[in-house]
Amino acid sequence: MPKPIVALVGRPNVGKSTLFNRLVGERLAIVDHTPGTTRDRLFGEVEWNGRTFHIVDTGGIDPTHGGKTPLSVGSADFITEIRAQAKVAIDEADAILFVTDGEAGVTPPDLEVADILRRSQRKLNDGTFWPPIFVVVNKAESQSRRDAAPQFYELGLGEPYAVSGVHGTGTGDLLDALVTAFPEQEAEEEDDSIKIALVGKPNAGKSSLLNKLVGEERAIVSPIPGTTRDATDTIIEFDGLPVTLIDTAGIRRRGKIEHGVEQYSVLRSFKAIERADVALLMIDATTGITSQDAHIAGFILEEWKSCVVIVNKWDAVEKDAYTMEEYTRKIRADLNFMDYVPLLFISAKTGQRVDQVLPMALRVQEERLARLTTSKINEVIHKAQDAHPHPSHAGRQLKMFYGTQVRSDPPTFMIYVNEPKLMHFTYLRYLENQIRDEYGFLGTPIRIVTKGRREK
Secondary structure (H helix, E strand, C coil), X not given: CCCCEEEEECCCCCCHHHHHHHHHCCCCCCCCCCCCCCCCCEEEEEEECCEEEXXXXXXXXXXXXXXXXXXXXXXXXXXXHHHHHHHHHHHHCCEEEEEEECCCCCCHHHHHHHHHHHHHCEECCCCCEECCEEEEEECCCCHHHHHCHHHHHHHCCCCEEECCCCCCCCHHHHHHHHHHCCCCCCCCCCCCCEEEEEEECCCCCHHHHHHHHHCCCCCCCCCCCCCCCCCEEEEEEECCEEEEEEECCCCCCXXXXXXXXXXXXXXXXXXXXHHCCEEEEEEECCCCCCHHHHHHHHHHHHCCCEEEEEEECHHXXXXXXXXXXXXXXXXXXHCHHHCCCCEEECECCCCECHHHHXXXXXXXXXXXXXXXXXXXXXXXXXXXXXXXXXXXXXXECCCEEEEEEEECCCCEEEEEECCHHHCCHHHHHHHHHHHHHHHCCCCCCCEEEXXXXXXX
């Protein structure tokens, strides 16, 4: 079941980024006392009482027009900005944290935001409203501010929760109420199809490739970046196997994400990667690999998904006999943490090598599900240990007794050792390379964990 989405909404400088950092547990957002500091999309993941959800930190609703002329609270431009942010949050989020300032008290902008949020909610058959909205009174560090929190009942959105994003006070009660409001987790329907997500920067050619793979114009194709807003599924059959193709909105680099619709479309792209078995990371050959391509690749790896790198628009590149080799070397260097992924140079426009995309993705998926016998694994690790023993640490020597594959999807290996803390991450990488040299696992990440065991 997809993780719920929680949106932080509110005017500037009420402490949304500080609260975001507190809930996520990391300093992912830039915190500054200057209003409007949060300029890019910030997504985090929170786990509370066994429920995991995405949280979205948005830039505050900016009460200035073009950064110069202040807008009055009742001005048309200000109301438009409030309505745009509220509408997207209402449309996309499963819950909204409406953040206010306990130091400033109830302000006219708060009343404007509350009115639009309230009017935008949908009434359900049981008489409740969706999505649920929680009034968060932030900066309530002192007892006097917590005692003053009931004044926020004036917003007409129910009980206010007094919290301190700086110190964490009151966040437990808020999270308890929040996760209770989520829909009950349902058992996912049986789906045996192989899920392949097309991901990458805007205008990398994802929709064009989808149309070529499907054989008809299923997705809107436009040279304007960001045409695809949603992650859409297309189910096909290929070589007798059911395949679900997931086309996603482009992911722009930080600082280039428009607040509102595009902000949430990026989150849906990340959610599509979570759903996928194999991700096709599309790179624009005319611009080459960028830091954002590497960022997306990192997310694919964090989710332990298999990957094929698709270098698109190869027809638009001036080439000689060494061009492909040079591109390959550059991509391998920039994606050195994923040196196991295959590369395909294609043109979705002309169809060049498009016929190799699905066979490669299915091959990668097949290797993702591969299982090795315990005898084969032990042969590899003992051979590796004999060739290059693990360096000793403080007079202690790591001993590997035996290994076994405990799961596939992704391939996960358990190695029993005398002291797990002696295992260095570089040696784990060495063992991974030895396994790959023997058995491949093309395009698929390998997870190796160690477990302690006493020597007989």
